[in-house]
Amino acid sequence: MSHGQDMNRRDFIKISSLFLAGSAAMSTQIGRTFSGTGNALAGEHAEKVVHSFCEHCFWRCGIAAHVRDGRIYKITGSEHHPLSNGKLCPRGTGGIGQIYDPDRLAHPLIRERKGGQSTYRKATWDEAITLTAEKLYQIKEKYGPQAIAMLHHGYGYTFFKEMFKSFGVNKFAKPSFDFCCGPRHQGYILTYGHSAGTPEGIDIQNSKYVIFFGTHYGENMHNTAVQEISEGIRRGLKIVVFDPRFSTLAGKAEKWLPIKAGTDIAMMQAMMNVLITENLYDKQFVEENTVGFDELWAEVREMTPEKAAEITDIPAEDIRDVARRFASFAPSAAVHPGRRTQWYADGTQRVRCIAILNALVGNYKMPGGVVKYEKYKLPKAPHHHYPEFEKEIWSQYPLFTDIKPSNTMASHEVMQQTMNDEIKAWFVYGVNVPETVTLGRKATLEAIDKVDFLVAVDTLPMEVTGYADVVLPECTYLERYDDLDGGRPYRTPFVALRQPAVEPMFDSKPGNEIARMLADKLDLHGVFEDSVEEYLDKRLKAAGSSLEEVKKTGVLLGEPTDLYRKPGEKLTFKTPSGKIELASSKMREAGFSAxxxxxxxxxxxEGYYRILTGRKPMLTFGRTANNRFLNELPTARENDIWVNPEVAKQHGLTHGEYVHLKNQAGVVSEFPIRVKVTERIRKDAVYMVHGYGHYFKKLNWAYKRGASHNQLISQTEIDKAIGAVGFQNNFVTFIKEA
Structure with missing residues (x-):
């Protein structure tokens, strides 16, 4: 196929309503479940509670799905699961809006050309799986398995990954690594030898003083952390927030310091300067447990509070006050590592500053400080034999592989290799690629134009499905089994089970079944057990339990982690030096500043403003963008652009009016956005929630609501150590509505 033909074939297709669930079809199918037919899980007129875990964000809280007459009528927090403790955030309770969304994908779709136009036709599962297997096999035979890449998000990807590894494919990328978690993981690994964890290893509920840099708890929710912060505040916790915007968390703080965006490292260096020059750091801990102190001091000695004040816009006396109070409350004090940590090209070093500040006050494994959670000792899943090719690492970034061994490249590298004709096929699981922040919408669509074959697995007709050759409708997390959630450390180690509360609706299927069907078509026999239940039962029996037992509560608990170090305990760290590395040997060896x-x-x-982004409690980007149960709330229906009153006056903007945004490259937002005039934002920045401005009409609730932040990204920077993408050096001005 010529490239010109490929460009035409990759046209965006507006999926017909005939292929979606639709209100009438939805009510008909729900009616069938009410009658007790077609739902063996619930049984006729049965009422029960099914324990599982949520899919609306990476926190994966335990849920209790309440089922009556074959239909889920409410979702509550599981009292058995340590990450929920009987409570859920708004997104967790709103899962009903996902399973009963009338815009759900109902059938497999295959792209074809009719009369010179690309269109979709309804396909059987056998047709769709056969075509997918044939195309993947052909591309592998012609170009090698390195020409196939998988982009994924969400917890259901593991079965597909197992299938692809057995097929010889080892190009896997998780876009959230690029712009969210990458620097947070690697910054801690380079410093302490282990990740910051999810949930983060900060003993907040027992802390007396916690400093946050741009971490929006209360808006991005993270259920357990919000509960722990609330408990900490009840006990007298003092909070300091450095943020250009007065966030919800800032409203709980004893001090909000509106730092200039992009100057966090200067601020933290100045705090280190104060700790060292005033002898406030824990000398004994630093001497016994760290390396690189002299090199660190040589770097920060010139960053006095007065110098940092000129850079950050925070008065020198405030910098000294925060550093002194931090030391006075230590070791029951901490700087929080944050969540979305990749803003510019220095994300890894910014997180290392946070880790270093914690190390200087000796709070490691101390009440209220940095703690290291333990994992449940769950035996590893049995794996099919992988070809030798599986061992290859494809990322060009020298410190990438220390973070996520399960990923072999950054998602923007998939885009780049596609543009260079190295990658020919994409398998996209749960990622709305055009609206996912990597290199921006324009660059992503250019890569999509180049790919020969694209498969999308999703529950909704997100924008990416309109570019796919094959669309495979997965059922929602409330209708399927996934792999066990047992790889995350926490203060109470646990293994969680995702299990179906009701049967899959329409012609959708669980990801584990789709992966098994593909494996069979590709002659990859023995990759999976005969059933997902058999596989899960084997894993749980190896852990001393069983599927039947864990289904009752949805979770298997271990013994609480011994969080705190004992007097005289010798600490060891999985770093090259065996100590906390204030100066990182790995960074130095890779050619970066230690x-x-x-x-x-x-x-x-002039006349432009830096775009800052975040989220709302009801929104987890693509997962909830079309959720009527959540977005019918007035505060969730669209995003606003936060503008300082002086800036609004300068541009003649009034509160509540609509404007288009134009970035520094002349890109204008496709849809308008409502102006929010507020003192809660600095004059040199604006703020908007990411995940709005969807342009696919079949997302009936999300379509045209607000503006797309991703569309306005045309300037990115790469963290050359780990490959994370910074996008906060984009700026916008306003175009008033005619």
């Missing part, structure tokens, strides 16, 4: 350096970031052009 200690964090402050680098000045570009300023906004």
């Amino acid at each position: 200690v964090p350096k402050y680098i000045k970031h570009p300023e906004a052009p």
